[in-house]
Amino acid sequence: MREHLGRAARAAGRDPEAVRLVAVSKTFGADAVLAACAAGQRHFGENRVQEAARKFPALRAQVPELRLHLIGGLQSNKARDAVRLVDVIESLDRTSLVDALAGAIQKEGRAPQLLIQVNIGREPQKGGCDPDAAEALRDACAAKGLAIAGLMCIPPAEDEPAPHFRTLAALGARMGLDWLSMGMSGDYRTAIECGSTEVRVGSAIFGAR
Numbered sequence: 001m002r003e004h005l006g007r008a009a010r011a012a013g014r015d016p017e018a019v020r021l022v023a024v025s026k027t028f029g030a031d032a033v034l035a036a037c038a039a040g041q042r043h044f045g046e047n048r049v050q051e052a053a054r055k056f057p058a059l060r061a062q063v064p065e066l067r068l069h070l071i072g073g074l075q076s077n078k079a080r081d082a083v084r085l086v087d088v089i090e091s092l093d094r095t096s097l098v099d100a101l102a103g104a105i106q107k108e109g110r111a112p113q114l115l116i117q118v119n120i121g122r123e124p125q126k127g128g129c130d131p132d133a134a135e136a137l138r139d140a141c142a143a144k145g146l147a148i149a150g151l152m153c154i155p156p157a158e159d160e161p162a163p164h165f166r167t168l169a170a171l172g173a174r175m176g177l178d179w180l181s182m183g184m185s186g187d188y189r190t191a192i193e194c195g196s197t198e199v200r201v202g203s204a205i206f207g208a209r
Contacts, residue, residue, distance in 0.1 A: 001205050002040070008138055008189040019192055022069050022181075024202030030055055037063045045090075045200050047072030051079045056085065070112075070199055071152070071181075073127040078098035078106055083108045090115040090152040091131045095140050102144035113149045114141065115181055118171065120164045121156035130154065131167065135175055150179025150197070159188045165194035 001023075006016035024045040025033050033044060033055070042065055049070065056068050069088040079100035082089055089112050092098065105111045116137055119128030129137050138148045151172050154200040155164035165182050172180050172195075183191025183199035191199055 001201060004204075005188065005192070005199065008192045011189075012193045014192065016201055018019040018197060020199045022071070022192060022198055023053075023205045024071065024184075024200050025206065026051065026072070026202065028206050030059055031061055034062065036205060037066065041205075043067045043069060045069040045071040045202075046086075049074070049078045049085065053081060053085055055136065057201050069200075070132055080104040080107065080169050083110055083112060086113065088113045088149075090140070091117045091127060092137070092148075093119070094118045095126050095137065098137070098140050098144055098146065102146055105146070111146075114146060115150045115152045115179065116148055117152045118168060120153040120168055121159060134171060138175060148175075148177065150177045150181060151175070152181035154184075155182075155187070162190050165196065169195040 002021055005019060005021055009016040009019050022043045022045045023036050023041050026047045052068060060066050067087045069090055070082055070086045071090045073090050073132060074089060074097060076096050083104040086088040089194055092114050116134055117128040118131055118134055119126050120131060122130060141148050151168055153168045155161040168182055169180055179197050181198040182196045185201050185204040188201060
């Protein structure tokens with residue numbers, strides 16, 4: 001998969017090293033993660049804190065440099081579990097979660113990197129803040145002592161993804177954030193062309209769920 005990513009980056013006139021691959025390991029067992037680690041993969045994405053908690057503490061004991069990204073929605077009452085477990089939270093999308101994370105970080109003495117999830121297509125059924133609210137949410141984080149590292153989005157499945165990716169890239173530029181988590185198995189090439197610095201790929205690595 002990294003070879004495909006590298007070709008996509010070079011085709012877009014970009015350095016392949018500027019695009020991180022996050023292997024989405026949700027629903028796959030520890031053996032699949034270890035196989036990916038053996039191939040050199042170190043960043044993994046999980047949707048649910050509970051599943052990650054069952055799987056990754058033992059994996060970290062075997063692969064200490066493993067890095068875990070929470071890419072699914074996070075309930076406020078799971079904030080402390082997430083802070084204790086993961087290295088990156090990509091689904092910060094509301095002020096109540098800001099408050100929960102700030103409290104959890106203070107109690108745990110551990111601060112994962114934080115990305116704001118933007119509901120780039122303004123879909124009512126999806127998580128993420130409205131694009132027009134992202135800067136205010138960043139400011140709410142700053143008021144609680146939390147730094148935002150970047151932005152994440154999932155475009156509407158029925159839309160051409162490029163305009164949505166370009167919108168997120170423009171928003172990131174306006175906010176001074178160059179970490180853009182956008183692109184999955186079906187659209188990562190387009191995302192890279194539009195400036196993605198991280199793609200989240202599951203089925204193209206692990207196979208069908």
